[in-house]
Amino acid sequence: MSILKVGLVYSEDFKKYNFGPSHPLRPLRLELTFSLMEKLGLLKNKCLKIIKPRMATYEELKWVHDLEYIEAVKKLSENPNNNSVLGYLYGLGPGDNPIFKGMYEASALICGASLIAAETLWNNEDFNICFNFSGGLHHAMRNRASGFCIFNDIAVAIEKLKRLKKDIRIAYLDIDCHHGDGVQWLYYDDPNVLTISFHESGKFLFPGTGDTKERGEGKGKNFAINFPLLPGTSNKMYLKLFRRCVPKILELYNADVLITQLGVDTHLNDPLTQLGLSISIHKDLAQTIKTCAKEFCNNKWLALGGGGYLMTVVPRTWTIYLGKMLDVELPKDLPEEWIKEVKQKVLNEEIPYYLWDRGDSIERELLANPDIAKKMNSYINELIKLCENEYLPKIK
DSSP states (O other), X not given: OOOOEEEEEOOGGGGGOOOOTTSSSOXXXXXXHXXXXXXXTGGGOTTEEEEOOOOOXXXXXXXXXXXXXXXXXXXXXXXXXXXXXXXXXXXXXSSSSOOOTTHHHHHHHHHHHHHHHHHHHHHOTTEXXXXXXXXXXXXXXXXXXXXXBSSOHHHHHHHHHHHHSTTOOEEEEEOSSSOOHHHHHHTTTOTTEEEEEEEEOTTTSTTOOOOTTOOOOGGGTTOEEEEEEOTTOOHHHHHHHHHHHHHHHHHHHOOSEEEEEOOXXXXXXXXXXXXXXXXXXXXXXXXXXXXXXXXXXXXXXXXXXXXXXXXXXXXHHHHXXXXXXXXXXXXXXXXXXXXXXXXXXXXXXXXXXXXXXXXXXXXXXHHHOHHHHHHHHHHHHHHHHHIIIIIGGGOO
16 A cells, blocks of 8 residues: 655745735745745655646636636736726725735636645545645635635635535635635535634624524535634633534534645734634644544545734744644754744744744633633533534534
């Protein structure tokens, strides 16, 4: 029996998805991630294959997006000052999704990367995991950009899988701090795409959706599952909820493939969010996800990136995921060369010397405020009960 491989989709051209130097979603995240993976020797692992992406075609983008929207993106990409196209009608312009020259090609390349990852994973028996950390643009809607996302690469990958196998069952798990709204709404009536989202409650954070009452409609009813979390949720609380619910959901659904959006803006110091997780939790999450994919999802795991706005946190976390995918025990100490690179390229962030941090500050805060801790733990227990009493019984 041949050793199963992990595919890593990467191109230097991913850095062209660039909203500008003052925008939170900076290409440096991807550059430093690839660099750390390389300096830790993961890219030379015998089980790893680096895969070059291609741009998604017009026809492939039309699987998910309206033609009018695609053409608007293309025209503004060619000429950001094109006054014949009203960018604001499509969510493009000042704010979250600034218009930039070449944005069509950059967005189509990320879609193509996720599409290639899905195709490789499904068509090649040698691969059981493919990882495109440039992807995970989960907010993009059928006819508009949203939340730093122009085209929805996740949905393009899902549509590719649907064309590779009729009636394929796909489980989509989103752990970004922001609700995975774009993917949820695109498949809200589809029982063959189960969407699960762990996120900071929409009462406190963009996009304002992801309530427990959002459960799908029509044939897709009960196949949208949401776990909205309170600000300050700690590693222990999150892990308890995740381990009690996710394996059971995936076991019942019995998908042909698991797709994960691995946004890491859940970090306690992330500038855009308020959850209380540290990097260390991702060692546990990665192991649980890998085990679930193997046992309940046909041993097929398509991993995509997502949010995360600390340049020193994103690379370390996604490197932990790749290490777990390859069954490599990573050292705690970061390579000196990578630390030097961070010192040169990253401003206004504390320089890290270890691969993971533990989130002790959040635990200390909860110990100092037992009433708040009690309420938060009670809320987590309510979500577990909701899962056991309502979500699980209705998954067919």
